[in-house]
Amino acid sequence: MSHLALRRTILAAGLLAATALVAPAGPATAADPTTAPATAPTERAVTLPDGWKARPATYPGTAKEADLAIPMSDGTVLRGDLELPAREDGTAARGRFPVVVTITAYNKSVMGSSLGEDEPGYLVRRGYALLTVDARGTGSSEGTWDAFGKREQLDGKEVVEWAASRARPWSNGKVGMRGPSYMGINQLFTAALRPKGLEAIFPQVPAGDVYRDVVASGGQVDVGFIPLWMGLVTTTGVIPPAVTATDPASGVEALLSHVFGAATFTAPLLLDAVLGGDAAHDGPFYRTRSPLEVVDDVDVPTFLVGGQQDLFQRGTPLLFEALQRRGVPTKLVVGPWNHLEGSMGTDIDQVGHGTLSQLQLRWFDRWLRDARKSRLGAIAPVNVYENGSGAWRTQRTWIDRDAxxxxxxxxxxxxxxxxxxxxxxxxxxxxxxxxxxxxxxxxxxxxxxxxxxxxxxxxxxxxxxxxxxxxxxxxxxxxxxxxxxxxxxxxxxxxxxxxxxxxxxxxxxxxxxxxxxxxxxxxxxxxxxxxxxxxxxxxxxxxxxxxxxxxxxxxxxxxxxxxxxxxxxxxxxxxxxxxxxxxxxxxxxxxxxxxxxxxxxxxxxxxxxxxxxxxxxxxxxxxxxxxxxxxxxxxx
CATH class of the missing domain: 2.60.120.260 (Galactose-binding domain-like)
Incomplete structure (x- = not known):
């Protein structure tokens, strides 16, 4: 089974049963990094139809430091896995690199960091540092989960500024963010707080208005996705954190707070919605957690991917429109995809501008490395799949001016x-x-x-x-x-x-x-x-x-x-x-x-x-x- 197929199977199984997840592997530490195979295949630059060249890997492998401690301003410790370019001997390459951050609620030890990549370490082997962080109250991070609450939003800002700090010997101070779904929504909240060092984001299938998009479309309660999603986060949250082996106090504290969060946040919220309480109606709780409420504060270049059969089919284009109105550099690709397909970037190369990995490389090279050869002008503002003809349409605006x-x-x-x-x-x-x-x-x-x-x-x-x-x-x-x-x-x-x-x-x-x-x-x-x-x-x-x-x-x-x-x-x-x-x-x-x-x-x-x-x-x-x-x- 390919790496891509394996990740898709794990994600599907987790969402469906919330029990068939792979147990985390043994812990790795900053002192004893794990490494990817150090042998690099012979590569050449790949020229796409629009003239852009996808540059080959410049490093033969990757080196990983697991469960780095990232302290938040309130004393809570989040944990992140860091992947760095590696030399032939498998040790981390010296130097400072632009950093791409992903903040996940799905337990980084289970879900990994390479969802949808052409190959593991695609960006890292091309000169990026990759930092994957467990959100507060999930995975190996301490605290209580409160999906997209104000404290979690502030965490995103603090994680980016931690990664951008010159105190990190592997960071050149420029940070991007990537990831689908939860990880995409998190990017928008983080960007709205304008952390120092954040230069660009790449959210796939993000929500705009969580109430109307998915929680209660049309006012009736969603019982298809929301219970599965909350079950997935809760289940991965009660897997004993890998950090327990090296930092027992932090690991036990994280596990206990995750169990507490399931009892005080997840279960009461679902019950209140089903009984027709406040959670069944729109209000401050959902406004706080809807990126459209803060998108006018986002000013970094944003590449959005949406799907016509996606959970956030409604919200992603609205985010694009809000950014475009304010002149923020932004692109939108909307394909015939469901949530899994949009998360994986399935067949996104059919748009004509590269695979998901190539698009991310292109985007981050432009904004984090100032590589103007990315030829972003060749990508129309709006690229949308047309049902019936099977063609891809390009437009300047989401609703065409001729409509x-x-x-x-x-x-x-x-x-x-x-x-x-x-x-x-x-x-x-x-x-x-x-x-x-x-x-x-x-x-x-x-x-x-x-x-x-x-x-x-x-x-x-x-x-x-x-x-x-x-x-x-x-x-x-x-x-x-x-x-x-x-x-x-x-x-x-x-x-x-x-x-x-x-x-x-x-x-x-x-x-x-x-x-x-x-x-x-x-x-x-x-x-x-x-x-x-x-x-x-x-x-x-x-x-x-x-x-x-x-x-x-x-x-x-x-x-x-x-x-x-x-x-x-x-x-x-x-x-x-x-x-x-x-x-x-x-x-x-x-x-x-x-x-x-x-x-x-x-x-x-x-x-x-x-x-x-x-x-x-x-x-x-x-x-x-x-x-x-x-x-x-x-x-x-």
């Missing part, structure tokens, strides 16, 4: 699993359709795989329901266009404004948009969710295009709840961003269900209202419609 709002109206009635309704740009006919509460809707779909971080796609990639949404669509109501005569292209967020009524005023609208081939195969493009009782809009934070709502923003607070039993009300459902070409002869479809499991489940107080049918209304008085950012000239 216009095109609305498709839901027309007439429809019957579950029997008769679809019509989706038209013309005049809509009046009608109604009843969405039945089917608690297994979503069970075997691309949505199910997406919201469990892509694990099902690893373990059961050949399941037909991950590729064809037709069966799942039969559990709800469908409206679709006639076969299109000209291709329809769009990219960005999508809004479904649906006029709905329920006997209880509760329930959730689960919306998917799909490409329907002439064969009948239904390819899910994206989805969105919205509790009917929390339909209130914050109009100042809602995005409009040509006067139409394109990306609604709902407050999701207790005060914003407004059930209206029996009344017809407009509900704007934010369909997460995607890019697609509906080819000639294909159809554009919107499907509406009342559940999306195992992704979302109602909090216990909302459960009774979620079991009543939902009626959709279409007429001139109730103009239900789907609005897309359409390219009138086919885009570039």
């Amino acid at each position: 216009t709002a095109r609305s498709y109206r839901l027309s007439g009635g429809a019957t579950t699993a029997v008769r679809p309704g019509v989706l038209t740009t013309g005049t809509a006919k009046p009608g109604t359709a009843v969405v039945p509460p089917v608690p297994v809707s979503g069970l075997c779909t691309r949505s199910a795989s997406q919201w469990t971080a892509g694990i099902p796609a690893v373990l059961a990639a050949d399941l037909p329901c991950f590729q064809d949404n037709a069966l799942n669509d039969r559990s709800g109501i469908v409206y679709e266009t006639a076969p299109v005569r000209k291709p329809v292209r769009f990219a960005g967020p999508v809004n479904a404004r649906l006029f709905a009524s329920t006997p209880t005023g509760g329930g959730m609208l689960s919306v998917s948009i799909s490409d329907v081939a002439p064969s009948g195969k239904v390819t899910r493009l994206s989805g969105g969710w919205q509790l009917i009782a929390q339909r209130a809009l914050d109009r100042k934070r809602t995005r409009y295009l040509d006067g139409e709502v394109l990306q609604p923003y709902h407050p999701f607070t207790r005060a914003s709840r407004s059930p209206a039993p029996g009344k017809v009300v407009p509900v704007d459902v934010e369909v997460f961003p995607t890019a697609a070409k509906i080819r000639k002869g294909h159809r554009l479809r919107i499907a509406v269900q009342a559940f999306d499991v195992p992704h979302l489940l109602p909090a216990l107080p909302d459960l009774p209202g979620s079991l009543s049918p939902i009626t959709l209304h279409t007429s001139a008085k109730h103009p239900s419609r789907l609005t897309i950012p359409f390219f009138p000239r086919g885009g570039r």
Whole structure:
């Protein structure tokens, strides 16, 4: 098994079961560094299609110092593994190097430092020092875990400044950061505090707004990813720290604080959300932990990688837009990836600018080594995969400047699993359709795989329901266009404004948009969710295009709840961003269900209202419609 495949298997297994993780190897210390093989393969510079040359390794191997003590300002000791370029004899090379920092909550002794690299030590063998640090309360670090809390954010700043200090004999004072998911989010919080020495970051699949992105999309509690994620951190946290063998007092203190954190942070938070408490609503807790709240303080060059089937499909492009508006040097690549694929940089070379390792080398060489030969100008600001055509599009902005709002109206009635309704740009006919509460809707779909971080796609990639949404669509109501005569292209967020009524005023609208081939195969493009009782809009934070709502923003607070039993009300459902070409002869479809499991489940107080049918209304008085950012000239 390749190193890449091994890392992917470990990550998937950890997320799925939180028990099948590899036990840490025996400890290594600063006095007795472990080394990688010292024999360097014969290498040459690799020239990419855009003219950039990926320089070969300049050192034959790497040397590692494990569990370095990194003291924080409050007395807590974090632990980091340091990898340095090595000479032929396996000892660390002399000199000062730019440092690339990763801060992880997944136990560095288990997950390692080379996730997604072309080869172990790729950057190190090219003249970088690599520092991988266990976040507070995880791995070998002391303290209590408080995911992305204010103290953890300050830790990031202090770790970077420690690494940049001239007191470190291996550091030249210039620091970058890299890593996916948790490690990507951490980079943004760290950069917002503007630590001395931080020059550039490379976050893959980071969140923007943790509440809307993943915790409670549409206001309903996520039960697919969040419990798995918290279980992974908790499980890796109670593995006896490797540092116990060399520093018993620190190791025991770390282990006890990790157990305490699981009892005082993880379990109570999950329980409160399920019971409909404060954790089920947006507020200060989630604002503190959302990078979009601090992104305006980030001023270092930022390379973002996102995925259209990723957990943070919504948030990553919003981060890019915020940075680009302020003139921060930034790039965005959005591929057809789930969370695992985006974390690994799977097939990112198809964009045309190199593998993940080559892109990181290119980025850090430019900003940490002042190597202007990186030719970053050859990389467009936005690179996005287009579903349907399989092509990569380049744009200057996330929502293309040529885009216009095109609305498709839901027309007439429809019957579950029997008769679809019509989706038209013309005049809509009046009608109604009843969405039945089917608690297994979503069970075997691309949505199910997406919201469990892509694990099902690893373990059961050949399941037909991950590729064809037709069966799942039969559990709800469908409206679709006639076969299109000209291709329809769009990219960005999508809004479904649906006029709905329920006997209880509760329930959730689960919306998917799909490409329907002439064969009948239904390819899910994206989805969105919205509790009917929390339909209130914050109009100042809602995005409009040509006067139409394109990306609604709902407050999701207790005060914003407004059930209206029996009344017809407009509900704007934010369909997460995607890019697609509906080819000639294909159809554009919107499907509406009342559940999306195992992704979302109602909090216990909302459960009774979620079991009543939902009626959709279409007429001139109730103009239900789907609005897309359409390219009138086919885009570039």
